[in-house]
Ligand code: G3P
């Protein structure tokens with residue numbers, strides 16, 4: 650069975666990484682969501698891809714200069730469309746509560762906190778605390794581009810599956826990085842990805858997921874090569890065999 654990960658939620662239909670975007674998954678038959686998490690100045694873990702508010706909210710500035718109290722005034726929906734005015738930038742706790750209601754599986758991507766290691770550690774702690782409230786039945790996969798952060802998460806949560814994220818140009822020692830993180834899953838960029846590369850990764854017995862695939866033809870090709878899952882913004886357009894009612 651190939652897996653579709655709703656990349657930042659159903660992000661072609663609703664503003665990315667909002668509860669509105671995640672809420673659309675069940676009706677489109679997507680069982681897995683991917684979200685990005687980062688941290689505010691007061692240690693609140695929030696669901697956001699960017700470390701600034703500029704692109705996806707009606708505010709600007711660094712996440713690290715804002716607190717939970719500020720979330721009341723921040724609109725994370727109006728940039729996408731008027732019907733989403735008032736949509737909030739979710740806290741990780743709110744996200745987990747929604748996952749429990751919707752009974753979804755979660756891939757939490759820990760962002761490489763650009764405000765330093767101390768904050769990265771706080772972010773990891775916040776993610777661990779938040780995940781304690783997730784339904785036991787839910788599948789969890791934690792991923793990160795920063796192997797130090799991912800290894801630290803795995804050290805503290807050895808029973809949670811982790812995936813190493815790599816950019817288009819993978820480092821030569823990518824396999825050692827995977828082993829250091831105790832990761833059986835690899836998340837790689839679709840850019841320039843070849844059949845030969847997929848076969849190499851599969852040859853190591855890895856679960857291979859590819860981001861971000863917004864073409865059905867390309868997804869089909871990747872699945873034929875042996876890729877296990879794709880992150881997509883357009884899960885609603887995939888054939889029903891990839892989605893579960
Ligand atoms: O986790 C897969 C994918 O989301 C990684 O890239 O930049 O969309 O978070 P990005």
Ligand code: MG
Pocket residue numbers: 683684685758
């Ligand atoms: Mg992501």
